[in-house]
Amino acid sequence: MKKYYGYKNNIEVNVFDTYEQLSEAAASFIAERMKANPNIILGLATGSSPVGMYDALTAKYEAGEIDFSAVRSFNLDEYYPLPPENDQSYRYFMNENLFDRVNIDKANTRVPNGMAKDVEAECADYDVAVAAAGGTDVQVLGIGGNGHIGFNEPAEAFTAGTHKVTLTENTIKANARFFASEADVPRYAVTMGMGCIMSAKSIVLVANGKAKAQAIADMLTGDVDPLCPASILQLHPEVHVFIDKEAASLLG
Numbered sequence: 001m002k003k004y005y006g007y008k009n010n011i012e013v014n015v016f017d018t019y020e021q022l023s024e025a026a027a028s029f030i031a032e033r034m035k036a037n038p039n040i041i042l043g044l045a046t047g048s049s050p051v052g053m054y055d056a057l058t059a060k061y062e063a064g065e066i067d068f069s070a071v072r073s074f075n076l077d078e079y080y081p082l083p084p085e086n087d088q089s090y091r092y093f094m095n096e097n098l099f100d101r102v103n104i105d106k107a108n109t110r111v112p113n114g115m116a117k118d119v120e121a122e123c124a125d126y127d128v129a130v131a132a133a134g135g136t137d138v139q140v141l142g143i144g145g146n147g148h149i150g151f152n153e154p155a156e157a158f159t160a161g162t163h164k165v166t167l168t169e170n171t172i173k174a175n176a177r178f179f180a181s182e183a184d185v186p187r188y189a190v191t192m193g194m195g196c197i198m199s200a201k202s203i204v205l206v207a208n209g210k211a212k213a214q215a216i217a218d219m220l221t222g223d224v225d226p227l228c229p230a231s232i233l234q235l236h237p238e239v240h241v242f243i244d245k246e247a248a249s250l251l252g
């Protein structure tokens, strides 16, 4: 494993040979933070990238290493409109990949409501709830091939608050693999904005594969630019990136 340090050394980049190794390392990082703070507030992400990390966290829970009983969590995003029972909803994903496998109290877990009648009120309430909790202690992120984090798509400007977004064609195509057809992918989502994400005390970003290499390079070495939403992380004080060789292949 080699390490590469990004902008002003606030971004620690850990490069591994395999997806299993990066997943284990990211899980170990979170496990250590959980041991130090049993009341930790986790910001959680979906997508295929963190699945291995959730498997590794589950293994640590089963081994008696970590305890989720006092953990609280806020998820980054949810499709809109999509009910929580839908097997492509991010609530369903979280239950399957983590919540139903560990001793977390689901009442302490929050995912944006993909069926909210008043989306604006749901977004405002989400920001209030995260702020009232004092922000997340560790925010987990994946990254889209276009540099999106959560569902903050490339845009003219960064958006601070939780908000409803129209998904880009790029993201709809990328996520179509999880649905019966591309037409079934919801066209909207509710996502934490950059304010919530950046208020996290620390950030863990996981990515693997060649399809993420350009986004990783832009995030670390490009300008801070809303056209690569993840580039805003250059301004965060503590970011830990766990990637494989392929995702790191465009770094110098």
Ligand code: GLP
Binding pocket: 045, 046, 047, 048, 049, 050, 076, 077, 141, 142, 143, 144, 145, 149, 150, 151, 171, 175
């Ligand atoms: C999705 C999610 C993101 C995720 C990204 C990458 O659209 N909203 O939170 O990080 O795309 O997904 P994957 O890890 O499956 O490549």
